Amino acid sequence: MEFKDAIENILRKIGSGYMFDTHFVIEQMIKHHSDEYINFVAQYANTDMPTLAAHGNIGKEINGFNGNLVKLQKQESWSENIHGNPSNCALWLKI
Numbered sequence: 001m002e003f004k005d006a007i008e009n010i011l012r013k014i015g016s017g018y019m020f021d022t023h024f025v026i027e028q029m030i031k032h033h034s035d036e037y038i039n040f041v042a043q044y045a046n047t048d049m050p051t052l053a054a055h056g057n058i059g060k061e062i063n064g065f066n067g068n069l070v071k072l073q074k075q076e077s078w079s080e081n082i083h084g085n086p087s088n089c090a091l092w093l094k095i
Contacts, residue, residue, distance in 0.1 A: 001033065001036055002036070003036045003037075003039065003040045003061065004061060004064070006029060006032075006033035006036040006037075007025065007029070007058075007061050007062060007064075007065070008065065008069070009033070010025055010028045010029065010032070010033075011025070011062070011065055011069045011070060011094065012069065014094040015094060016094050016095060017093070017094065018093075018094050019073070019077075019091060019092065019093055019094075020091075020092055020094065021076075021077035021079050021089040021090060021091050021092065022055070022058060022059045022062060022089050022090045022092075023077070023079045023080065023081055023082075023089045024079070025058065025062055026055055026058055026081075026082060027082070029058070030082070040054065040057075040058070041054035044057070051082070055081075055082075059090050062090070062092065063090075068095075069094065069095065070092045070093065070094055070095060071092065071093045071095050072090060072091075072092060073090075073091040073092060073093055075091055076088045076089060076090060076091050077089045077090075077091040
């Protein structure tokens with residue numbers, strides 16, 4: 001499965017009208033599409049901040065579905081990242 005297909009798979013499983021954030025999608029990628037996640041984030045391994053760079057680009061991948069499956073919200077969410085630390089994050093509405 002391609003990375004974009006894995007993202008789409010996760011988004012399609014979210015019910016219409018529900019809010020979610022990028023942290024949720026990352027968590028689902030790690031749990032259910034770990035090979036695709038590892039292959040995607042590996043390309044950022046030699047950057048200054050690899051986790052931040054990779055996860056920022058996952059948000060861009062989600063944004064590729066903006067207006068089709070999801071709608072980016074003006075507000076942000078406050079949720080735990082993969083390290084268990086709360087931080088701001090893009091907030092989405094499933095349409």
